[in-house]
Amino acid sequence: MASLSLSRKKNATRNAAVERKNLITVCRFSVKTLIDRSCFETIDDSAPEFLNFASILEQILSHRLKGQLTWFGYESPRSFWDYIRVACSKVSHSCICSIENMENVSSSRAKGRAWIRVALMEKRLSEYITAALRDYKTTRRFYDDGAIVLGEEANMLAGMLLGLNAIDFSFCLKGEGLDGNYPAVIDYTPYLKFTQSSDSISSDEEELRTLGSSGSESSTPENIGPPFTMDENSWYNKCKRVEQKYRLALEQKGYLEELVRLREVQLSDSVTQNKLLLQRIKDTELNHKLEKEQLEYIIVELQDQLKTFHRLGHLSADASLSQISFDPGHSLDGNGKYDSSRLCGGKEDTPSLIGLCGSLTSVASYKSLTSLKSSECLASPTTEMTSPGLTPS
Incomplete structure (x- = not known):
């Protein structure tokens, strides 16, 4: 089991080395074809040599790029623009802020493709790559072991891109080439035919x-001429x-x-x-x-x-x-005010009235009625009969 895991590790290391070597070799070929094409016409977005070069460079900068951990523990994919934006932030008079504030470019991959075009038009692509590779701490934070930008091939890459400064590029930053929905595909046909x-x-x-036929000529009976001899x-x-x-x-x-x-x-x-x-x-x-x-x-x-x-x-x-x-103590008078004097001389409270008041009001209201019954304002029939100036009927 240990030997199997060791062999798998060796195969993975070998495959990573082969992949790095192939990408660097194809990048060298693409730079050469770009330089040859620029001798006859201007390089723009319609040139297949440039599209192939942009795809190769994007593959190189995305080689073994780490993902970004989310709050849920998942590792979301990341574009090489996230690395370039941080590693090249200290370059003087850089185009990083301009690309970051572009309105028609929203995705991270599209911003990275726009950066490649702007850097080529500025003739500073090799300078940006060199400045990014010098920031080894940031590069180590964004890439896994075995990445091209962490190996010896990175220095070769910066040297190869230096030859592109002799080419005048002309790009439109609103074209379909900036669409970040499709991946970068490398066409190996021009380098294999x-x-x-x-x-x-x-x-x-x-x-x-x-x-x-050399072995059978000597044994052929029809061969009657001089033998075919070679040194x-x-x-x-x-x-x-x-x-x-x-x-x-x-x-x-x-x-x-x-x-x-x-x-x-x-x-x-x-x-x-x-x-x-x-x-x-x-x-x-x-x-x-x-x-x-x-x-x-x-x-x-x-x-x-x-x-x-x-x-x-x-x-x-x-x-x-x-x-x-x-509440008998809160009757209204003619002006809409409460008048408690009208209760004086009223009729005597009957048990039915008290029961009605108790059923419609709370216990506190009933207690107020009983307290008013014993007050001075409510007169009993006996007091009415004995008051001065009144005679019983």
Whole structure:
């Protein structure tokens, strides 16, 4: 088990080294094609050589770039612009702030692509890359081990980009090339194709035919002419040329197989990331649904409490009105004021009236009635009969 893990680690290290070497080699080829193309016409967004170079540079700056940890513990993808924005912030008279404040560029990847174009037009792309690589602490914080910007290839990259300062670029920062929705795709076709003349093809076929038929010519009975003799050096040279061509074809085949393997690894990583994103979307939808249900429940409770509060308010208002209307000591006079003198000389309280007042008012109201009954304002029938100036009927 330990040997298996060790072999996997060695294979991963070897694959990372091959990937770094291939990207740097292809970048060197793309810079050369850009310089050759600039001798005949101006380089703009429509030039396929520039589009390929921009994709290669984006792949190099995104090689083994760390993700950004979120509050939920997930690692969200990050663009190389986040690294360039921090590492090149101290460059004098830089375009970082201008690109950060662009209105038509919103995504981080689009800002990184705009930075590549502006830096090329300013003829300062190599300067930006050199300044970013010098900030080793920031570079180490943004990239994992085995990244191109952390290896020896980074110095080669800055030197290669220095030759682009001789080219006059002209870009439109509002074109489709700044769209950050599609990934950077490298076209390896211009660097893999080779031309071969018909004369060399015929000579190769003749050499192979000669090598294949050399062993059977001596045993052929129809061969009645003089034997076909060649010296040993010529045979050795022919075999050497064939072997070199075979090795070249074998190396190209291995390179293409390595590219296919890398694409398969990238595809599997993309599928894994897609599954993680789908799971994250499901978890987010579930959390939103639970939060919505909780908020709806809280709203219903608040509405019930509000209704109860209004109902209690109406009941207290009705109770206060009933106390005022049935309180004998708060009768109104002609001017709308309470007059307690009218109660003097009124009729005697009967048990039915007291019971009615007790049923409509509170116990305190009933107590007020009984207290008024014994006060001086309420006169009993006996006092009315014995008052001076009145005679019984």
